[in-house]
Amino acid sequence: MLAAFGSVAQAQAVRDATPLEFRDDAEERRFHDLVAELRCVMCQNQSLADSNAQIAHDLRREVFDLMREGRSDDEIREFLVARYGEFVLYRPRFGGHTWALWLAPGLLLLAGGVVIVRIVRARGRQPIPPDEEQEW
Amino acid sequence: MAASRNLAAVVIGVVFLGLVGLLLYGVLVSDRADREALPSPLIGKPAPEFSLPVLHEPGRLVSSAELLGQPYLLNVWGSWCPGCRVEHPVITRIAETRRVRVIGYNWKDEHADALRWLEQFGNPYWLVLVDYDGRNAIDWGIYGAPETFLVDAQGIVRWKHVGPVDDATLENSLMPALDAIGVPE
Numbered sequence: 587m588l589a590a591f592g593s594v595a596q597a598q599a600v601r602d603a604t605p606l607e608f609r610d611d612a613e614e615r616r617f618h619d620l621v622a623e624l625r626c627v628m629c630q631n632q633s634l635a636d637s638n639a640q641i642a643h644d645l646r647r648e649v650f651d652l653m654r655e656g657r658s659d660d661e662i663r664e665f666l667v668a669r670y671g672e673f674v675l676y677r678p679r680f681g682g683h684t685w686a687l688w689l690a691p692g693l694l695l696l697a698g699g700v701v702i703v704r705i706v707r708a709r710g711r712q713p714i715p716p717d718e719e720q721e722w
Numbered sequence: 723m724a725a726s727r728n729l730a731a732v733v734i735g736v737v738f739l740g741l742v743g744l745l746l747y748g749v750l751v752s753d754r755a756d757r758e759a760l761p762s763p764l765i766g767k768p769a770p771e772f773s774l775p776v777l778h779e780p781g782r783l784v785s786s787a788e789l790l791g792q793p794y795l796l797n798v799w800g801s802w803c804p805g806c807r808v809e810h811p812v813i814t815r816i817a818e819t820r821r822v823r824v825i826g827y828n829w830k831d832e833h834a835d836a837l838r839w840l841e842q843f844g845n846p847y848w849l850v851l852v853d854y855d856g857r858n859a860i861d862w863g864i865y866g867a868p869e870t871f872l873v874d875a876q877g878i879v880r881w882k883h884v885g886p887v888d889d890a891t892l893e894n895s896l897m898p899a900l901d902a903i904g905v906p907e
Contacts (some may be wrong), residue, residue, distance in 0.1 A: 640856075644856045644857075669863040671762070697733055710892060722863060
């Protein structure tokens with residue numbers, strides 16, 4: 587029994603080491619695009635594509651296997667979000683608690699713009715007072 | 723005109739205070755030990771289904787369905803994991819209270835190493851499940867070791883902790899979680 591297990595473990599190590607084999611360039615490109623926009627859950631500042639963490643290896647393998655099962659990119663993203671949370675997406679989807687994240691920059695810009703326009707208009711209506719202390 | 727200038731001042735003030743608030747929040751959160759721990763989307767949802775071999779009886783498979791009926795604590799560990807060594811005494815203490823079954827989840831380990839580790843430090847587990855290739859761990863959203871899950875009698879995930887469980891986690895977080903699902907002391 588133990589011997590059998592040893593060989594399973596060895597086979598496992600071999601499986602880990604086998605590089606992913608793509609059928610064609612299109613599949614490879616799709617895979618790379620997908621893992622580049624997924625975040626490594628362990629290292630958090632790297633994408634799944636860049637990370638060398640063990641879990642990143644496992645998740646890349648999983649993404650590859652899901653692709654082979656014929657799942658769409660969205661289904662694969664959904665698969666990972668269901669397990670690891672919205673955090674795995676470098677481009678979080680709109681909705682739920684991410685709407686503030688998406689809308690905040692635009693709203694801030696808009697608010698700033700309104701403030702500036704108002705200030706400029708208010709100043710435009712005032713004559714510029716002569717500055718007595720100016721020396722030139 | 724004065725009104726519009728006042729309004730502008732208020733808007734700028736509110737935005738400024740908001741940003742200061744965010745910054746303060748970030749600074750306060752930055753020294754929390756679990757600041758990088760991801761919240762589990764599994765909380766409140768059924769635990770993933772599995773059928774995994776038992777470390778001490780490699781021929782025997784245990785399925786998630788077999789574990790229903792009583793709550794259990796699933797502790798992810800590996801002999802390669804320094805944090806697991808750190809939390810081992812605390813996990814042992816939880817197991818000794820016999821309040822909840824503690825199940826070991828041996829993740830991406832070698833069979834012999836796992837057995838040796840338990841022999842050396844003691845085996846606190848009611849049962850040790852094995853996930854050599856980490857395939858099943860993905861369903862649990864496991865991304866490191868140690869991680870610990872509390873699953874209730876109906877098979878719903880109620881609590882999760884990433885990183886070593888220490889005395890404070892035990893007191894402030896796990897015990898209240900056990901109380902909440904009505905596990906008698």
